[in-house]
Amino acid sequence: MKKVEAIIRHIKLDDVRDALDKIGxxxxxxxxxxxxxxxxxxxxxxxxxxxxxxxxxxIKIETVVEDDKIKEVVETIIKNARTGDIGDGKIFVYPIEEVFRIRTGEKGPDTVKE
Ligand SMILES: Nc1ncnc2c1ncn2[C@@H]1O[C@H](COP(=O)(O)OP(=O)(O)OP(=O)(O)O)[C@@H](O)[C@H]1O
Ligand SMILES: [Mg+2]
Structure with missing residues (x-):
C-alpha cells in the first residue's frame, strides 16, 4: 500500500475528486x-x-491505495489538477506499513479496497 499526497489548487478539488471517483x-x-x-x-x-x-x-488530498493503483491515481491527479501555470501543485508518494479498520479490527490491503 502507498499513500498519495497531492497538494493542489482549491479550484481543482471537485475535478480531481470526481476523476478519482471514476477510477474507483x-x-x-x-x-x-x-x-x-x-x-x-x-x-x-x-x-x-x-x-x-x-x-x-x-488543498491537500491524501489517499491510501494498493500498489497496483498508484500509476493510475497519480496520472488522474496530474491530468485533472493541471492548468499549466506555476503553482499547480505537487504529488508525494509514501510507503504505508499497515492499515487498520477500527470498526472491525481488519488490517491490510483489503481495508483500502472499495
Ligand atoms: N518540496 C516540497 N515540500 C513540501 N511541500 C511542497 C514542496 N513543494 C511544493 N509543496 C507544496 O505544494 C504547493 C504547490 O507547490 P508548487 O506547485 O508551487 O510547486 P513548484 O515546485 O513551485 O512548481 P511550480 O514551478 O509549478 O510552481 C506548495 O504551496 C506547498 O504546499
Ligand atoms: Mg511554485
Whole structure:
C-alpha cells in the first residue's frame, strides 16, 4: 500500500475528486493547507504597498491505495489538477506499513479496497 499526497489548487478539488471517483478511489482525507513551492512566495500590491505573501492556501488530498493503483491515481491527479501555470501543485508518494479498520479490527490491503 502507498499513500498519495497531492497538494493542489482549491479550484481543482471537485475535478480531481470526481476523476478519482471514476477510477474507483473514494477513500480520502482532504485538508486546507498553506504552503510554498519553488517560487517561495509572491509579491502583491495592497493599497499601494507591496506585500509579500510567503504561504499560499492550497488543498491537500491524501489517499491510501494498493500498489497496483498508484500509476493510475497519480496520472488522474496530474491530468485533472493541471492548468499549466506555476503553482499547480505537487504529488508525494509514501510507503504505508499497515492499515487498520477500527470498526472491525481488519488490517491490510483489503481495508483500502472499495
Ligand atoms: N518540496 C516540497 N515540500 C513540501 N511541500 C511542497 C514542496 N513543494 C511544493 N509543496 C507544496 O505544494 C504547493 C504547490 O507547490 P508548487 O506547485 O508551487 O510547486 P513548484 O515546485 O513551485 O512548481 P511550480 O514551478 O509549478 O510552481 C506548495 O504551496 C506547498 O504546499
Ligand atoms: Mg511554485
Amino acid at each position: 478511489v473514494g477513500q480520502m482525507t482532504v485538508t486546507e493547507v498553506k504552503g510554498a513551492g519553488k517560487q517561495r512566495g509572491y509579491e502583491e500590491t495592497y493599497r499601494g504597498t507591496k506585500i509579500t505573501i510567503h504561504l499560499r492556501p492550497k
